[in-house]
Amino acid sequence: MVNIARLRADTPGCEGQIFLDSAGSSLPPQIVVETAVAHLRREAEIGGYRAANERLDDLQAVKTAIGQLLNADASGVALSDSASRSWSDFFYSVPLTAGDRILISGADYASNAIAALQRARQTGAVVETIPSDSSGQLDLDALDSMVDERVKLVSLVHVPTNGGLVNPVAEAARIARRAGALVLLDACQSAGQLPLDVAELGVDALSATGRKWLRGARGTGFLYVRPELAATMEPGRLDLHSAQWTGPAEYTLAPDAGRFEFWECDVAGRLGLGAAVRYLLDAGPADIYAAIAERAEYLRKTLQEIPRVTVRDRGTQHAGIVSFTVDGLTPLEVRDRLAADAITVTVSHRSSTLLDMTARDLDSVVRASPHSFVTFEDLDHFADAVTALP
Helix, strand or coil: CCCHHHHHHCCHHHCCCEECECCCCCCCCHHHHHHHHHHHHHHHHHCHHHHHHHCHHHHHHHHHHHHHHHCCCHHHEEEECCHHHHHHHHHCCCCCCCCCEEEEECCCCHHHHHHHHHHHHHHCCEEEEECECCCCCECHHHHHHHCCCCEEEEEEECCCCCCCECCCHHHHHHHHHHCCCEEEEECCCCECCECCCHHHHCCCEEEEECCCCCCCCCCCEEEEECHHHHCCCCCCCCCCCCEEEEECCEEEECCCHHHHCCCCCCHHHHHHHHHHHHHHHHHCHHHHHHHHHHHHHHHHHHHHCCCCEEECCCCCCECCCEEEEECCECHHHHHHHHHCCCEECEEEEHHHCHHHHHHCCCCEEEEEECCCCCCHHHHHHHHHHHHCCC
């Protein structure tokens, strides 16, 4: 069980408001802020290069902490500036030729789908959508019937951005890998709220952000690549960190996932990300995950009892995102009227998950995403505010 008093004391930003946007950009614990700000101050004292050199061991420890969270060796972790950058860096490094097949899920995120369509145009590969089943989650039988030797990559979304369903990743990965396809998992909305054991999930690569459920800063993210696979890949972009210039016409790639990193980076942000991951590890990931799930389920059930409200979550297993609409109001109007009551939610638009939202004839939904520092009294006040909407 989480220590809610400690969580709130460590999160000054949660006082005086009801914050329900951890699926967007969460409130960081104070240690994350202090870690990042302290490094910026050190840069101001001695310059960025010297300040970074003082923290080389600490930067490596960020990867170690992430590896612990993923049950992975730190050599398989590359730090980046976002989940989208991490996903793209891996995806654009997968060799594709005419006739190759890329499978995406019906709830795939716009950035992933756009990248897949672009590479299809460039290479002659084709993009196909794995259907959703009657519950809304990935249809495993359909996936099994689709895979063959021409499928080079399967893009899986663990938790979509527009709702609370959890896709059956481990089962889907087993199907894909039996056919020899690579599996790239978008864990942007699951890192920090669901267990992510890459060995159990059986994925080849995983991308995530720091700013959502992990409660790090914006401009941070990471990529996990199965170490033996990373050693065989050449990223589409290289610099003097991801490779060494060894001769006038020669270079040698970094031996591990570091080949997906660039030298220039936000050192303060990365140190803050490490602090966020360690905070989660120290608090007890299982307890934090359970607290998020409990709050989301409480909110989901509460909203279902309010007239005019329709909960839009699908799937058989649910995560920390609760999506809904209110009759007579657009999601933007709901968001803005709640903001006037010091309640923060956000809106997910059709353009972010085009296939799923179009299939359900939805233009947008309100998205409420309570983290472990949110109290049940907060959720009751939120429900009252939704009930009172004109």
